[in-house]
Amino acid sequence: MNTPPALDRERGGTASSGPAVELERVDMVFTRRGAEPFKALTDLSLTIEPGTVFCLLGPNGSGKTTTINLLSGLLEPTGGTVRVLGMNPFDQRRRVLSRIALVPQETALYTDLTARENLAFHAAYYGVPGARARQRVETMLELVSLTERADHRVGTFSGGMQRRLALARALLTEPDLLFLDEPTLGVDVQSREAIWNRVRELAAEGRTVLLSTNYMEEAEQLGRQVCIIDRGRRVAIGTPRELKQQADRRRIELTFPSEEAAVEAAPLLRDGFEVAAQDGRLVVTMPQDADQVAFLRSVLDRMDGHRGMSGFQLREPSLQDVFLHFTGRDLRD
Numbered sequence: 183m184n185t186p187p188a189l190d191r192e193r194g195g196t197a198s199s200g201p202a203v204e205l206e207r208v209d210m211v212f213t214r215r216g217a218e219p220f221k222a223l224t225d226l227s228l229t230i231e232p233g234t235v236f237c238l239l240g241p242n243g244s245g246k247t248t249t250i251n252l253l254s255g256l257l258e259p260t261g262g263t264v265r266v267l268g269m270n271p272f273d274q275r276r277r278v279l280s281r282i283a284l285v286p287q288e289t290a291l292y293t294d295l296t297a298r299e300n301l302a303f304h305a306a307y308y309g310v311p312g313a314r315a316r317q318r319v320e321t322m323l324e325l326v327s328l329t330e331r332a333d334h335r336v337g338t339f340s341g342g343m344q345r346r347l348a349l350a351r352a353l354l355t356e357p358d359l360l361f362l363d364e365p366t367l368g369v370d371v372q373s374r375e376a377i378w379n380r381v382r383e384l385a386a387e388g389r390t391v392l393l394s395t396n397y398m399e400e401a402e403q404l405g406r407q408v409c410i411i412d413r414g415r416r417v418a419i420g421t422p423r424e425l426k427q428q429a430d431r432r433r434i435e436l437t438f439p440s441e442e443a444a445v446e447a448a449p450l451l452r453d454g455f456e457v458a459a460q461d462g463r464l465v466v467t468m469p470q471d472a473d474q475v476a477f478l479r480s481v482l483d484r485m486d487g488h489r490g491m492s493g494f495q496l497r498e499p500s501l502q503d504v505f506l507h508f509t510g511r512d513l514r515d
């Protein structure tokens with residue numbers, strides 16, 4: 183990027199009533215001399231509505247960064263169409279860049295400069311006028327709780343603090359659309375909470391956020407919509423709730439005072455139930471179309487008279503179960 187994109191919203195105006203992002207049947211094949219072509223994305227379609235948080239959930243190497251690079255105009259798809267705020271990001275890169283912000287995995291901060299200097303430099307580069315820039319820098323430092331460390335060199339910051347500063351930098355220019363590539367990878371719990379809260383606020387302000395992650399909890403906490411990708415293909419898309427309904431892994435957990443008590447009770451359910459003993463619990467998986475109440479009753483009937491059982495809980499499927507359901511593998515494999 184040699185010339186900063188102008189921050190002229192009027193000039194960059196587009197039909198803002200449509201989706202913030204649209205990918206339609208996108209393929210991305212990388213070719214390198216002497217190597218077999220590699221298909222990083224296959225037939226990927228998704229739509230992101232404005233003012234929402236959209237999570238792209240997938241394991242390492244599934245194509246999340248490639249997708250973000252296509253949306254930022256850094257790559258041109260080898261098939262299909264990509265539209266960002268109604269524009270083609272590869273052909274209209276300057277206009278798209280004036281409306282979006284990208285927080286890549288590598289934060290690319292100036293480690294010899296202080297936090298405040300990093301932000302001031304970025305604001306100047308993007309042409310934010312002086313007085314406005316000074317005010318925005320202070321507001322952003324405050325927002326990511328780095329005011330007290332504002333005059334410390336960034337090289338002395340933890341990974342989580344650097345991530346927070348990178349997010350603050352991205353927000354200086356008040357983008358309509360943010361791409362966050364695994365924003366909490368390896369960060370401490372406080373920074374993670376701060377980043378999550380900020381992402382929620384961004385959507386509440388009407389901005390659109392695309393966040394890539396391989397943490398299911400993050401997708402569940404933040405995503406209005408979640409798209410699960412695996413090996414460059416979309417395997418499922420929907421709200422966390424819709425995805426979990428499809429996963430069909432509702433379970434009843436029976437609790438026991440000890441591992442031995444659980445193991446001892448397990449034979450009562452062996453016949454006709456899918457049951458596993460885990461850390462002082464028996465986990466009984468419900469068949470797809472089972473009526474919840476009738477199923478619970480039949481499990482408890484079987485356990486009737488078993489003195490050791492201390493309680494039970496109904497467990498909804500997790501996004502981990504969803505991934506397993508659609509791919510046959512664990513997300514962490």
Ligand SMILES: Nc1ncnc2c1ncn2[C@@H]1O[C@H](COP(=O)(O)OP(=O)(O)OP(=O)(O)O)[C@@H](O)[C@H]1O
Pocket residue numbers: 212213214220222240241242243244245246247248249396
């Ligand atoms: N320029 C490139 N040339 C060749 N292959 C590439 C290129 N960029 C990415 N890939 C390959 O495409 C696949 C998807 O990579 P990508 O970085 O998009 O995955 P990711 O889901 O973001 O993973 P991670 O969480 O590890 O960043 C990987 O197998 C990667 O090696």
